[in-house]
Amino acid sequence: MAKVQGALKIAVLLLVRYGPLAFLAGTLLRATLLPVFRGEVARPEVPPDGFVSHDTSVYLGWARGDLEGPVEVEVAADTGFRRIVHKQTSRGSSLTTPPLERGRTYYWRLQKNGVVAFFRTARDAVDF
């Protein structure tokens, strides 16, 4: 009985003394290590969906995830990507489109990964 009590006492002591730290460390490890093993796909980041750009050249940025090597970026005027207005291969995580037509909605994606983002160009001009 005394041994059980002693073991319980030690368990409670360990839990109280190291519990918070163990919980925090476990959560951190789960959040950082799991994606490493699970892998992540490249996905668009900026501009946010629906962003209205008043500059006709639009900065596109993405997270590369597990993607090594070049990535193909497609900008199209329709969701089906039949009317592709710009296509470019990039080794980085961003590019700037050539001047696009004003007052249009454009859709863009990376290597046909299924994630499509869109932005708009404003009708009016910006004088930078």
Place this chain on the structure above:
Amino acid sequence: MQSTSEPRPSRWARLRARLAGRGHHVFSVAAFLTVLVSTATIWPDAVQTGDSLFHVGNAVDVERAVRLGQDPLGRLPQMQGTPTFRFYQPLHALATGAMTAWTPVRLEFWYTLFTVLPFALSPFAYMYLLTGLGFSRWRAALGAFVSITTVLGFSNSFLGLFSGGIVTQAPAALFFPLFLGKFVRVLRGERGVLGAAAFFALTVLSHAAFAVYAVVAAFLATAILLPKGIRPLAKCAAAGALGVLLAAFWVLPFLAVQAEHRPIPDAVSRPDRRIWFSGISGRELFDLVRTGRFFDGERDVDRDKGSDEPLDSKMRALNIFGLHTLRPPIFSICLAIGVLFALVRIRDPSVRFLLGLMTTGFLLVLGLDDVRIVARLPFTGQMQGFRATYLVDQGALGLVALGLHEVGSLFLAAARRLPRIPRRIAGGLGVFVAVGALLATSAWLFVHARAIVGTGRGPWEFTFLESMGRYRQRMGPYRVRGHYKAGTNQNRRNNHIHVLGFAVPCAHVSGITGQTARTVCERIGTPGRSWRLAELVGTSYFLVDRRYPHGLDAVEKVGDRGRYRRLSNRRNMQLWESRMRTFGHMATGPIVLVHGTHAQWVQLNEEWLGRWSNRLEDPRTPWPVRVQPGDLERGPLLRQAASVLIVDTRPFERAPAGLQARAEQGLPVHVLSPIPGLRAKVLGPADGWERAFSGLPRAAARPEDESFRLLPSPSPGREFRLQTVVKRAGIAMVAEGCFANWHAWVDGKPADVRPAGPDLVGVYLPAGTRRLVIRWQRTTLENVSYAASLLGWMGVFSWIAIDRRRRRRARPGGEGAPVLPVVDPAAPP
């Protein structure tokens, strides 16, 4: 009788005796001096750093309010529908403004002082925290020195923050470690609650994000340091409650406004869970730490050529734009050694606390998207994740100090076992290495401080402004000096546009470049996104000419062209005039009554600006007015309405009868999702809100109303009196952020205030010659919280006075000490 007096010790001996036991201050004083020396070259520019341009404007506002006896936190400026800077970090602006008003010293001096001094003193504060945790003096002093190499966002480093363009939360670098140090001592039962409460309040007032850090760190300390008994816990709770009371004058109104005026919703600014400028994913964090970028900064590459790797750009985003590798690139190794020793000494509660603090910081950096527990913490959804790098650093710095101290101790222990000569050689070597590291670190910081000024990788605000092309040569109001020669890289420019929200063209810009089209800003004053430029103009005006009459608000100078001659150039003058000229006007086109949350309203205005900003003169251009459900039942606004758009359907789901009656009367009603019992046009996801604005009845051309005339006001800046001749009833819009504090009177009778256009103050005006008064009034909550804080601070100071008096009395020979009879030894018994 021969007296034997001891020889007086030499001056050197006295100095040695005085310094004995204080050798560790070599590190803390070196840290203090390093901060001062390495940043001296950029002091004159502190008032021009990035965001600080706007912060100076805030300080000027506070100064004016103090001089006029007005509420210094009142009349908030806003940007993108949310109140700006002064409201997030009031302490710096309040202190700078107040000291400028109360002393004959210039604002720039106080601004720089309140920026530099907290940074310079922060090593001592961090040392105080570490000694409170139980670190030895030498270990804590090492930590103090290491703390000045902090470069991650919002940390102790003046250089880091200067480079990031953000310096006004500098007081937090001082008060946060002081608070935590006090709190730890309260937990240990060594200190009372007053100091902890006061420093908690000062930390909270330094920056809203620090309020979250302080609470999180305090809870963590309580969980890990485990006080014995209930008494310390009760004292900690009392310190927290008193701290909130002391800061209530800002905290409660802040929360009230934030509850309503949230910025653009997270779903918009954080697409697809991967967060731009707000946090990173677990994978990215792992990679950043693994490759040393997180603690050593991104690699210094030529960004103009776009040759940096994705991880570098990610780290730069996390580190705030434009931050450089200021920290000597050995920090990761030092931290790894520190963590190793920390794991060996895990039984030490202080080590556990530092590890916990660093881990918690990491979790906050990951953000609520990746860590479920973070989502459960209050306010984390409203805090940008990258700011939590501060907490990571607060833990990491202590661990680095622990590692360095342990390595040094091992070296000394080994050296002691050596024979005499090798021992002396080893000792000399040790001193050489320690002093060398000290000097090398200081030199590194000094060189990089000069590099910031010299190479032109300066504050991003200038980078942005320069990238605007036309400003490159003559920077107009910004007074940028020659050495800021940032590139005009297209990507960088677009980055800034994204982050700063300059996407909507500012007509102040187009207006001054000769463009004849009247666009948003010229037409309707200062809608959200153009606010910054307008404020900059004001800032420049006040800085260039300090002789402005404090009794008058700048707005009242409309039409008085003579005063503008004092502005630095014609461009400034035009900017300022365009702001003032369009302070108020009548909405021209058909009115669309909109009901929705503030976030929806802000987003709708974004859409509206994108759609209609170049057709503001067109009488067909519809103008949104945000209304309450009651406005759709009755009231003058209904007579003006061309259509109704319900974005937030909740209030109408139970009782749509009133709305149905309006629809039956022929008023077009649009909704985003169907409401049972209401016949309205449902806009699908593909329609967009602009569909609600299309197909409206063509409005007749509006007769030209007389422009608004500003009349003298007894309370300039807080009350505007306008007079105009309205030819047809409509909505008057005044270029101020529409907060609940604004109240309106038309011809002396109270009138409803509704947000109109891009969140301007909108008031219904009937036809005729009208006199419109809008006044900023404190809410009941503000009055109550001001009174509570006042009572709290009075209580704290009273208690301090009483306590000092009591201690003085208790001191032997003190004022209240018992008086003993003096016995004269020469007197006969």
